[in-house]
Amino acid sequence: MDNVRTVETPVLIVGGGPVGLTASVLLARLGVPSLLVERRPGVTDHPRSRLINTRTVEVLRSCGLESAFEEISLPKAWRQQVIYTTSLAGKELGRVKTDAWAGDATLSPVLPLISSQDKMEPLLRECAEGLPGAELRFSTELIGLEQDERGVTATLLDHQAQRKEQLRTSYLIGADGAGSFVRRQLGLGWVGQTGIASLMNVYFLADLSPWIADRPAALYWVSSKGVTGVLAPLDGEERWVCQIGYNPEHESTGDFTPERCADWIRAAVGDASVPLNILSINPWTLSSVIAERLRRGRVFLVGDAAHQLPPTGGFGMNTGMQAMHNLAWKLAGVIQGWAAPRLLDTYELERVPVARYNSEKSLENFMLVARVNAAVMAQGAGETEVDDETRAAIRGARRYGNFIGMDLGFAYAQGAVVPDGSAPPKVADDVSRYIPTARPGHRAPHVPLVKDGREISSLDLFDFRFTLLTGANGSAWIEAGRKLAQARGLPLSAYRIGPYGELSDPAARFLDAYGLSSQGAVLVRPDGHVGWRSRLASTEPGPTLERALALLLGR
Ligand SMILES: Cc1cc2nc3c(=O)[nH]c(=O)nc-3n(C[C@H](O)[C@H](O)[C@H](O)COP(=O)(O)OP(=O)(O)OC[C@H]3O[C@@H](n4cnc5c(N)ncnc54)[C@H](O)[C@@H]3O)c2cc1C
Incomplete structure (x- = not known):
C-alpha cells in the first residue's frame, strides 16, 4: 500500500452525518477520544431530516446545544398541525392537530423542534470540533476493515492527499448511512422491507405565503388526481422541500429535471406561475429494515447503517441519535475500565426492539397517508366536496404527529437494567399516550x-x-x-x-x-x-x- 501511516485511536467513527457527529460529541463529553472520518468534503447541504423529537432535544440539551437548535427551528406556530389538501390553492381536505410536534412542557424541559439536516449538521460539527478529544477528518473514506480479538484495523483513504492510511482502533462505530460499507464488510444483511417506494426529495425556494399565511402547518399533504406528495416548510419563510413519488419501472431519477420538479411543485401549489428556485434534487428509497445484527465483535452499527425507517413520522435520525446515546456511555465504561466488556452486549438487546417498533409505526403512518390518497383517488374528492371516506382516512391518520408515547415512552425491558418487579404503566395507546414513570428501563421523568x-x-x-x-x-x-x-x-x-x-x-x-x-x-x-x-x-x-x-x- 502506498504511503501507509499507522495511527491509533480508542474509537473510530465512520460517517459524519447527524448520527456520526452525535457520536463524536457524546464520546467527547464522556471523556473518550475518537476520530470521525467522513468521505464528503464537508457536512450535507441537502435537507432530509426535519423533526427533532423531544427525547433528541433532551439529549442535545445535555450537550449544551438546545438553544442553538431552537434558533434553526421552524417557529412553533408551524408545528401544530398537518394539512391535507388537493393543492395549496385548492380544496382543503382536513387537518390533524399534532401534539407531539408542538410539545408538552409538563413532560419535558424542552420542546421538539423542526429544522433541516443541512442546518443541524453544521451545529453538531462545530460542537464536536470544539471539544477536546474529538477529531474530525473530512474527505476521508473508510475503504477496508479487519478485526481481531484486540482491536480493529481500518484502512482510510484521504481523498485530498490521495494517501492511504492504516488505523488501529479498539472500537469502530459504523455510522455510514443506508449503504453502509461497514455493514457490508461485516456480512450483515437487512431484515424487513426494502424499496417500498421511490421518491425524489426536492429542495427549493419559493414564497408560498399567499396560500398558507393564515394556516401554517408542519406538512401539507397534497392529494389529487394530478399530483400526490408532500410540501414541507423548513424555516417558515422561503425554504421548502417536497417529496415526489415515482415508479422506478417506468421512470428513472434522470427524468426528474429541475423543470419537471418545478412543474410538479406548481401543480401542488395550484398556481402555474409561482416563481421557484430549485436548489437540489435527491432520490431516495423508502424502506423499513433493521440490520441482522447491530454489533459484530468490536464493530457497532448505528443510525441508518443499522436501520432505515420510513420518514413518515420523522423517527429515522432520532432513533439513530438516541441509539448513539445508549451506546456512548457503555463504550466509555469499558474503555475507562469502570464497566465490563459484557455491557456492550446490551446495546443490541436494548435498541433492536426500539428500532423495530419505530420502524413498524412509521410504516403504519405511511399506510395511513396512502389511505387518504386512495380515498381521494377512488371517490373523487375534488374541488367541490370532501367525502366521508376521505374524512375518515384523515381522522384515522391522527397518530401521525401524535406520538408522544413513542417519543418518550420507549423502555428497555432487558439489558443494563435491574427490574424491580413493578409493571409498566397501562396506556390506552402506546403511540399517542405517555405516562411518566421511573420504572427501571424507562426514561427518568422530568420534574x-x-x-x-x-x-x-x-x-x-x-x-x-x-x-x-x-x-x-x-x-x-x-x-x-x-x-x-x-x-x-x-x-x-x-x-x-x-x-x-x-x-x-x-x-x-x-x-x-x-x-x-x-x-x-x-x-x-x-x-x-x-x-x-x-x-x-x-x-x-x-x-x-x-x-x-x-x-x-x-x-
Ligand atoms: C425525505 C426524508 C425525510 C426525513 N425526515 C426525517 C425526520 O424528520 N426525522 C428523522 O429523525 N429522520 C428523518 N429522515 C431520516 C434521516 O435523514 C436519516 O435517518 C439520517 O440522515 C441518518 O443519519 P446517519 O448519520 O445515520 O446517516 P447519513 O445521514 O446517511 O450519514 C452517513 C454519512 O456517512 C458517510 N459515509 C458513507 N460511507 C462512508 C465511508 N466508507 N467512509 C466515510 N464516510 C462514509 C456519508 O457520506 C454520510 O455523510 C428522513 C429521511 C428522508 C430521506
Whole structure:
C-alpha cells in the first residue's frame, strides 16, 4: 500500500452525518477520544431530516446545544398541525392537530423542534470540533476493515492527499448511512422491507405565503388526481422541500429535471406561475429494515447503517441519535475500565426492539397517508366536496404527529437494567399516550427542581454520569453511593431531594414521579434511563447498591 501511516485511536467513527457527529460529541463529553472520518468534503447541504423529537432535544440539551437548535427551528406556530389538501390553492381536505410536534412542557424541559439536516449538521460539527478529544477528518473514506480479538484495523483513504492510511482502533462505530460499507464488510444483511417506494426529495425556494399565511402547518399533504406528495416548510419563510413519488419501472431519477420538479411543485401549489428556485434534487428509497445484527465483535452499527425507517413520522435520525446515546456511555465504561466488556452486549438487546417498533409505526403512518390518497383517488374528492371516506382516512391518520408515547415512552425491558418487579404503566395507546414513570428501563421523568437557587429539570442532573437520587430521608443511600463510586472509580453524582437536601422540590412532585418513599432511591444511567430503583430504605444500602451496579455494568 502506498504511503501507509499507522495511527491509533480508542474509537473510530465512520460517517459524519447527524448520527456520526452525535457520536463524536457524546464520546467527547464522556471523556473518550475518537476520530470521525467522513468521505464528503464537508457536512450535507441537502435537507432530509426535519423533526427533532423531544427525547433528541433532551439529549442535545445535555450537550449544551438546545438553544442553538431552537434558533434553526421552524417557529412553533408551524408545528401544530398537518394539512391535507388537493393543492395549496385548492380544496382543503382536513387537518390533524399534532401534539407531539408542538410539545408538552409538563413532560419535558424542552420542546421538539423542526429544522433541516443541512442546518443541524453544521451545529453538531462545530460542537464536536470544539471539544477536546474529538477529531474530525473530512474527505476521508473508510475503504477496508479487519478485526481481531484486540482491536480493529481500518484502512482510510484521504481523498485530498490521495494517501492511504492504516488505523488501529479498539472500537469502530459504523455510522455510514443506508449503504453502509461497514455493514457490508461485516456480512450483515437487512431484515424487513426494502424499496417500498421511490421518491425524489426536492429542495427549493419559493414564497408560498399567499396560500398558507393564515394556516401554517408542519406538512401539507397534497392529494389529487394530478399530483400526490408532500410540501414541507423548513424555516417558515422561503425554504421548502417536497417529496415526489415515482415508479422506478417506468421512470428513472434522470427524468426528474429541475423543470419537471418545478412543474410538479406548481401543480401542488395550484398556481402555474409561482416563481421557484430549485436548489437540489435527491432520490431516495423508502424502506423499513433493521440490520441482522447491530454489533459484530468490536464493530457497532448505528443510525441508518443499522436501520432505515420510513420518514413518515420523522423517527429515522432520532432513533439513530438516541441509539448513539445508549451506546456512548457503555463504550466509555469499558474503555475507562469502570464497566465490563459484557455491557456492550446490551446495546443490541436494548435498541433492536426500539428500532423495530419505530420502524413498524412509521410504516403504519405511511399506510395511513396512502389511505387518504386512495380515498381521494377512488371517490373523487375534488374541488367541490370532501367525502366521508376521505374524512375518515384523515381522522384515522391522527397518530401521525401524535406520538408522544413513542417519543418518550420507549423502555428497555432487558439489558443494563435491574427490574424491580413493578409493571409498566397501562396506556390506552402506546403511540399517542405517555405516562411518566421511573420504572427501571424507562426514561427518568422530568420534574422541576431547584438547585443552588436555580430552577432546573431533574433531567439536567444526568450529565454523562450515573446519578443516584433519593428522597429527603435517603442519606444512607447517598453515603453508600459516594463510597462505592470512589472505590470503583465510577462517575456518579448523588443528590438528596427535599427538605435539607442538595435540591428542593417546590412542586413536591419528585417522590410521586419517581415512585419512591422519602427513604427510597433510584439510580439513573448516564443516558437518562433508570437502571435500578428501591422504593424503600434498605438495611444494607452499600451491598444493595453494589449488587445493582454489578448487574448494570456487566461485572
Ligand atoms: C425525505 C426524508 C425525510 C426525513 N425526515 C426525517 C425526520 O424528520 N426525522 C428523522 O429523525 N429522520 C428523518 N429522515 C431520516 C434521516 O435523514 C436519516 O435517518 C439520517 O440522515 C441518518 O443519519 P446517519 O448519520 O445515520 O446517516 P447519513 O445521514 O446517511 O450519514 C452517513 C454519512 O456517512 C458517510 N459515509 C458513507 N460511507 C462512508 C465511508 N466508507 N467512509 C466515510 N464516510 C462514509 C456519508 O457520506 C454520510 O455523510 C428522513 C429521511 C428522508 C430521506
